[in-house]
Amino acid sequence: MSITYLEAIREAQARALAEDPRVFIYGEDVGQFGGAFKATKNLAAEFPGRVKDAPISEDAIVGFAVGAAIEGMRPIVEMQFADFSTVAINQIVNQAGTLFWRTQTPCPIVVRMPCGGTSGSGPFHSQNMEAIYSHYPGLVVVTPATVEDAYSMLIEAVALNDPVIFCEHKLLYYHLKAEKLPTEALPIGKARIAREGRDMTIVTYSAMIHEALAAADELEPEGWRVEVVDLRSVKPLDTDTVMASVARTGRLLCVGESWPWGGVTAEVIARVTSEGFALLDAPPQRLNSKDTPVPYHPSLWAAHRPTGHSIAAAARRVLRQ
Amino acid sequence: MVQATLSREAAPSPASNVDTTVETFRFMLLARVLDEKMANLYRAGKIHGGVFLGRGQEALSASLGVSLRKGDVFAPLVRDTAGRLAFGEPILDCVRTYLGSVLGPMRGRDGNVHRGRPSAGILPMISHLGAMISVVNGALFAKRAAGVQDAVGATCLGDGGMSTGAFHEALNQAAVERLPLVLVVANNQYAYSTPNRHQFACTSLLDRARGYGVAGQAVDGTDLTACLNALRSAVVAARAGQGPQLVVASLLRLCGHGEHDDASYITPEIKKSAVGRDCIAVAEAQLLQADLATRPALAGLRAECVAAVEQAVATVQREPAPDPFAEQWQALSAAHLLDTTQES
Numbered sequence A: 001m002s003i004t005y006l007e008a009i010r011e012a013q014a015r016a017l018a019e020d021p022r023v024f025i026y027g028e029d030v031g032q033f034g035g036a037f038k039a040t041k042n043l044a045a046e047f048p049g050r051v052k053d054a055p056i057s058e059d060a061i062v063g064f065a066v067g068a069a070i071e072g073m074r075p076i077v078e079m080q081f082a083d084f085s086t087v088a089i090n091q092i093v094n095q096a097g098t099l100f101w102r103t104q105t106p107c108p109i110v111v112r113m114p115c116g117g118t119s120g121s122g123p124f125h126s127q128n129m130e131a132i133y134s135h136y137p138g139l140v141v142v143t144p145a146t147v148e149d150a151y152s153m154l155i156e157a158v159a160l161n162d163p164v165i166f167c168e169h170k171l172l173y174y175h176l177k178a179e180k181l182p183t184e185a186l187p188i189g190k191a192r193i194a195r196e197g198r199d200m201t202i203v204t205y206s207a208m209i210h211e212a213l214a215a216a217d218e219l220e221p222e223g224w225r226v227e228v229v230d231l232r233s234v235k236p237l238d239t240d241t242v243m244a245s246v247a248r249t250g251r252l253l254c255v256g257e258s259w260p261w262g263g264v265t266a267e268v269i270a271r272v273t274s275e276g277f278a279l280l281d282a283p284p285q286r287l288n289s290k291d292t293p294v295p296y297h298p299s300l301w302a303a304h305r306p307t308g309h310s311i312a313a314a315a316r317r318v319l320r321q
Numbered sequence B: 001m002v003q004a005t006l007s008r009e010a011a012p013s014p015a016s017n018v019d020t021t022v023e024t025f026r027f028m029l030l031a032r033v034l035d036e037k038m039a040n041l042y043r044a045g046k047i048h049g050g051v052f053l054g055r056g057q058e059a060l061s062a063s064l065g066v067s068l069r070k071g072d073v074f075a076p077l078v079r080d081t082a083g084r085l086a087f088g089e090p091i092l093d094c095v096r097t098y099l100g101s102v103l104g105p106m107r108g109r110d111g112n113v114h115r116g117r118p119s120a121g122i123l124p125m126i127s128h129l130g131a132m133i134s135v136v137n138g139a140l141f142a143k144r145a146a147g148v149q150d151a152v153g154a155t156c157l158g159d160g161g162m163s164t165g166a167f168h169e170a171l172n173q174a175a176v177e178r179l180p181l182v183l184v185v186a187n188n189q190y191a192y193s194t195p196n197r198h199q200f201a202c203t204s205l206l207d208r209a210r211g212y213g214v215a216g217q218a219v220d221g222t223d224l225t226a227c228l229n230a231l232r233s234a235v236v237a238a239r240a241g242q243g244p245q246l247v248v249a250s251l252l253r254l255c256g257h258g259e260h261d262d263a264s265y266i267t268p269e270i271k272k273s274a275v276g277r278d279c280i281a282v283a284e285a286q287l288l289q290a291d292l293a294t295r296p297a298l299a300g301l302r303a304e305c306v307a308a309v310e311q312a313v314a315t316v317q318r319e320p321a322p323d324p325f326a327e328q329w330q331a332l333s334a335a336h337l338l339d340t341t342q343e344s
């Protein structure tokens, strides 16, 4: 048996619904249809009344979830695409993100965001939102890169008493497979060494993990052993694991699929240089997408985001310094 | 009688009913053929990303397109191939955008229905539903400020898009500003898989016109004659300074949400009901009955449409794809203000 990243997300939701009567799912087309990507397939039938179709009203969808959470429920919201969460950003950052701080009332909602580029999806069905939501206080932002993390982090997200922005990458939905669902997992807030190495550290997350691993493969025959750190959650950011890796390798490249200005890669480099400057044997570098909207045509799209090859090229520059 | 011109510089002023009905039908048919070609290319793996058809909505969309004229502003939505053609968008713009040709209006940067030419009055939709209405409002405000008194702005929306805050904010805004906005809603009974009953609880979406103090009319979206009358009168009223006009059409999407979707959630009952009629078949019957066309003429017209579409596709298939190395990776017009990083 094998299970995909997408099926793991479905299974995690099924388990959350089965184990906790306070959980419900709310979003566009999530009911009988099972969602635009089928992440809620059959759940409406298995859990009658608890997997609700919403009108096309993202702002009201998230507001509704916050209200239900205040009353003790544990909503899981599905954005049809992460890109449409910009319509709900007010409720996410000003409502969900401030509630606990203002009132000590927890806000246990999960907003699932199908994010990231796939070829041919264009500027409005490809965005990565983790940097935006991480910037605001009061939100936990997770970016699973593996089937196991998609499952275990979603289960944990539902159990958390805070709002969680769950960034699931569409490129991983169907192709990424595991033998079985995990029985134990690292908690949210802990990074993972995805590949051990000694010559340099690549820190990344979400789908870029797989591009970074490809880059590490590409560099191996050249004699370089590259360590890859999977952040798993970008907020909180596990600085300790990053710093320990950089202490071993002395070199750092941060990679993200998001736009270059600010964001997760800038945050990691800021922390490493301010807290671990002496660990570095070369200036740390970062690689992001280009500073334009995400293009439609496959050849532009492939050049817009980092790939195994462009990461390897950036890594060589770090290694030769 | 039917003639061979398939596209035009700008919509002609409707000289007579006869001409406009046939003319509108021609755009409906051309849109159907063009949409079908895009669907075929999609099935053949020649198109990246989605393909979205206006099948079943051509009468409504084309009627809007022919009712507008050069100088108006039009923000078409996902199912408006017919209205775009009728407003003057070249067939090539559609094909080039779907195939990602560097010669198209979007140069491969954006695709499929996300295309437009602001300089020609066609605003390029973003995906976020409801977002175009206030943009049309602003364009109309600017025209008014520039002393243009008789320009109309039109945009389209679905039953689902009417649930967005953007729609409610923008319709109210248009009413407050008393703008010459024509907002055409295609109630095709579903928003993706979501049926009307999960989308809204009012008896008719037209109630919302009254709620915002704007004029509204309902129309049978499967009936070309009815659509032409409704859209023409709405555009005339807007042009005459009577404020925003909401038109709500009842019809059915005779295809999936996109070509990836088999639309198995659409019930057989609704398909057999009045909204499930194919507007092309209805229009053909109307043209034949009114002696505006003969069967051979209709067959000839279809053949012309097929030829025009095939020619456009053949042209575009020889055109270059965008070259990432030649591409200007530049999202600002002020090149000196681009924020540069060392990387990539």
Ligand SMILES: Cc1ncc(C[n+]2csc(CCOP(=O)(O)OP(=O)(O)O)c2C)c(N)n1
Binding pocket: A028, A056, A058, A080, A084, A087, B078, B079, B127, B128, B129, B157, B158, B159, B160, B161, B162, B164, B186, B188, B190, B191, B192, B253, B257
């Ligand atoms: C703000 C926003 N949320 C979600 C979507 C995703 N989406 C695209 S089309 C669609 C259904 C639209 O239904 P409707 O407005 O009735 O138009 P139809 O497709 O039926 O023509 C949805 C949910 C979107 N484009 N914009």
Ligand SMILES: [Mg+2]
Binding pocket: B158, B159, B160, B186, B187, B188, B189, B190, B191, B192
């Ligand atoms: Mg609809």
